[in-house]
Amino acid sequence: MTGTAPTAQTAGTGDAPTAFLEVRDLKIHFPTDDGLVRSVDGLTFQLERGRTLGIVGESGSGKSVTSLGILGLHNRRNANVSGEIWLNGKELVGSSEAEVRRLRGRDMAMIFQDPLSAMHPFYTVGQQIIEAYRVHNDVSKQVARKHAVDMLGKVGIPKPDRRVDDYPHQFSGGMRQRAMIAMALSCDPELLIADEPTTALDVTVQAQILDLISDLQEEFNSAVIMITHDLGVVAELSDDILVMYAGRCVEYASVDDAFHRPLHPYTWGLLGSMPRLDRERSERLLPIEGSPPSLINVPSGCAFHPRCPYADLNGDKSTTERPELVEVEPGHKAACHLPLDRRREIWADEIRPKL
Amino acid sequence: MFAYIVRRLIGAVLMLLLVSLVTFGIFFWLPKLAGQTTDQIAAGYVGKAPTKEAIQDTKERLGLDDPVLVQYGNYVKGIAVGRDFEAGPVTDHCPAPCLGYSFRSSQPVLETLVDRAPATASLAAGAAVIWLTGGITVGVISALRRGSLWDRATMVIALSGVSLPIYFTGMVSLQLFSYSVEIFPGGGQYTAITADPVKWFQALVLPWVTLAFLYAAMYARLTRAGMLETMNEDYIRTARAKGLPERTVVTKHALRASLTPIMTVFGLDLGLLLGGAVLTESTFGIPGLGRLAIDSIRSGDLPMVLGVTLLTSASIVIINLIVDLLYAVVDPRVRLG
Numbered sequence: 048m049t050g051t052a053p054t055a056q057t058a059g060t061g062d063a064p065t066a067f068l069e070v071r072d073l074k075i076h077f078p079t080d081d082g083l084v085r086s087v088d089g090l091t092f093q094l095e096r097g098r099t100l101g102i103v104g105e106s107g108s109g110k111s112v113t114s115l116g117i118l119g120l121h122n123r124r125n126a127n128v129s130g131e132i133w134l135n136g137k138e139l140v141g142s143s144e145a146e147v148r149r150l151r152g153r154d155m156a157m158i159f160q161d162p163l164s165a166m167h168p169f170y171t172v173g174q175q176i177i178e179a180y181r182v183h184n185d186v187s188k189q190v191a192r193k194h195a196v197d198m199l200g201k202v203g204i205p206k207p208d209r210r211v212d213d214y215p216h217q218f219s220g221g222m223r224q225r226a227m228i229a230m231a232l233s234c235d236p237e238l239l240i241a242d243e244p245t246t247a248l249d250v251t252v253q254a255q256i257l258d259l260i261s262d263l264q265e266e267f268n269s270a271v272i273m274i275t276h277d278l279g280v281v282a283e284l285s286d287d288i289l290v291m292y293a294g295r296c297v298e299y300a301s302v303d304d305a306f307h308r309p310l311h312p313y314t315w316g317l318l319g320s321m322p323r324l325d326r327e328r329s330e331r332l333l334p335i336e337g338s339p340p341s342l343i344n345v346p347s348g349c350a351f352h353p354r355c356p357y358a359d360l361n362g363d364k365s366t367t368e369r370p371e372l373v374e375v376e377p378g379h380k381a382a383c384h385l386p387l388d389r390r391r392e393i394w395a396d397e398i399r400p401k402l
Numbered sequence: 403m404f405a406y407i408v409r410r411l412i413g414a415v416l417m418l419l420l421v422s423l424v425t426f427g428i429f430f431w432l433p434k435l436a437g438q439t440t441d442q443i444a445a446g447y448v449g450k451a452p453t454k455e456a457i458q459d460t461k462e463r464l465g466l467d468d469p470v471l472v473q474y475g476n477y478v479k480g481i482a483v484g485r486d487f488e489a490g491p492v493t494d495h496c497p498a499p500c501l502g503y504s505f506r507s508s509q510p511v512l513e514t515l516v517d518r519a520p521a522t523a524s525l526a527a528g529a530a531v532i533w534l535t536g537g538i539t540v541g542v543i544s545a546l547r548r549g550s551l552w553d554r555a556t557m558v559i560a561l562s563g564v565s566l567p568i569y570f571t572g573m574v575s576l577q578l579f580s581y582s583v584e585i586f587p588g589g590g591q592y593t594a595i596t597a598d599p600v601k602w603f604q605a606l607v608l609p610w611v612t613l614a615f616l617y618a619a620m621y622a623r624l625t626r627a628g629m630l631e632t633m634n635e636d637y638i639r640t641a642r643a644k645g646l647p648e649r650t651v652v653t654k655h656a657l658r659a660s661l662t663p664i665m666t667v668f669g670l671d672l673g674l675l676l677g678g679a680v681l682t683e684s685t686f687g688i689p690g691l692g693r694l695a696i697d698s699i700r701s702g703d704l705p706m707v708l709g710v711t712l713l714t715s716a717s718i719v720i721i722n723l724i725v726d727l728l729y730a731v732v733d734p735r736v737r738l739g
Contacts (some may be wrong), residue, residue, distance in 0.1 A: 163638055169732070
């Protein structure tokens with residue numbers, strides 16, 4: 048660490064990247080009695096400080112597994128994690144569990160989906176925040192408690208000096224999620240992963256929580272990964288969108304591109320399944336036919352081909368060859384065999400008018 | 403909180419009344435139903451070759467000719483306010499709580515119970531310490547190393563521990579550690595702690611371990627199941643996400659949550675044991691309440707049987723009340739009311 052020349056880390060294959068967070072060819076596989084579950088199968092992306100990346104996809108597409116993988120929360124005994132995760136110049140996959148643990152909570156933190164089950168029922172909200180703060184900061188209980196009260200105030204909990212001694216079950220759903228956010232932010236992490244942070248909440252509370260996250264992101268200048276199946280949430284908060292299907296990225300684009308110029312049939316499907324209140328109500332939503340694939344027997348070729356209405360246009364290429372994720376425009380990547388012009392045509396002529 | 407405790411205590415008293423009524427009925431009413439006359443019942447207490455006078459005397463002394471309910475009423479009254487016994491020319495006053503006199507030894511029941519209770523309490527308390535620490539430790543390690551050799555081996559041992567009766571494991575341990583290799587004293591060597599703490603300890607080691615083995619086995623399985631469930635909870639993932647060391651995650655977060663169901667079972671087990679560990683006491687010759695109960699039942703010593711039964715019921719009811727109160731302390735979601 049004190050050497051004069053920057054030496055390449057021995058772990059992983061590549062050099063330290065310049066991006067704040069860089070995930071390279073991340074694979075998370077779970078060996079089971081039924082076969083190998085390829086939950087995440089070669090995921091690559093980058094994220095800078097102050098930016099928000101939305102990861103969208105159906106249930107079982109590998110979103111949550113990815114986020115737990117970044118935090119190193121998979122049990123190394125039953126999950127095979129390979130690839131590279133670079134956080135702030137440090138490679139995590141090859142690091143020891145103790146090293147990753149020290150980063151958890153301090154450099155990277157997570158907001159979970161259901162704050163009632165994600166907080167310990169036997170400890171007060173304050174105790175849980177204090178605990179999170181004191182693992183990484185050598186301070187007295189009084190100082191930590193004051194910090195906890197400050198954090199609760201910052202996330203908009205009224206009378207934080209009193210609520211700090213309440214138990215999670217005494218909070219309302221929205222307040223609980225605020226407390227969860229306060230806990231995640233207590234050590235001022237540079238990377239915040241929010242796994243479906245609003246799914247368990249009332250619609251009226253959802254917007255408040257999203258506002259809160261984006262306000263806090265500005266204040267702390269942290270990088271945020273927003274995992275959701277709700278495109279509305281992504282549209283509101285994210286700078287970029289990563290669409291996942293069967294453990295792989297099928298499209299990566301800026302929010303603007305993803306909503307107005309999407310180039311993957313699966314993204315079209317997601318957009319078609321989204322209810323829109325700002326348009327005249329069309330006859331019905333356009334769901335994607337079929338169901339997400341098994342991650343043990345991932346379809347050959349393009350994993351989306353059994354559900355893709357355009358798979359036939361490529362001859363048998365869709366079933367035999369896996370499409371690579373290629374950059375079609377600066378900052379816009381998609382993995383599809385259809386010729387680019389054809390995709391633009393289909394989007395403009397067939398898909399957009401129906402949304 | 404106070405109202406809750408009062409309500410539970412009233413419930414406990416009603417419970418004890420019911421238990422005593424049933425026990426009373428079994429010993430006094432059932433024989434009558436079966437056609438035994440009071441003369442025959444009294445004859446049982448007089449001894450060999452009973453004379454008419456002796457039977458008549460016993461009948462009067464014990465009030466056997468009164469209706470069962472009247473006898474029961476007298477008994478309850480004795481507990482509440484004390485009772486006078488007329489034995490010939492002398493009237494003996496038995497102050498509350500009066501559990502009567504033994505039919506056999508003529509000793510006051512309460513005195514005998516107080517005399518026997520320390521042995522049982524020593525046995526139960528020592529065994530409880532061993533089985534709680536042993537059972538929970540083994541259970542936690544097994545849960546964390548699920549499927550490992552340790553897990554499988556301890557669970558097989560635990561299964562045998564649950565299946566093997568005390569009189570078997572007790573005999574084996576006596577044979578091994580007392581008769582073959584003289585490490586510990588043999589059966590029947592119990593000494594009160596007030597008389598000689600060292601001898602007290604030595605005499606109780608084998609009974610403690612034997613009794614604890616049975617319970618530790620159950621608690622290990624219980625803890626293991628609870629821990630396996632808790633370790634999958636979302637809040638355990640949160641605790642890890644905070645960056646807590648695994649040790650803290652296991653003890654402070656997982657074990658704490660797994661202990662509540664164990665607390666309930668422990669209350670029942672300890673309450674029952676404090677009323678007498680019949681098999682252990684018999685196997686090791688410990689003069690506790692369990693031995694007293696067995697001896698009294700054999701000799702039909704009703705007041706003594708009633709006394710032990712009531713004491714057992716009372717200890718179960720009271721310890722359960724304590725457990726329920728503790729529940730509210732341990733789990734903040736529990737509101738007593």
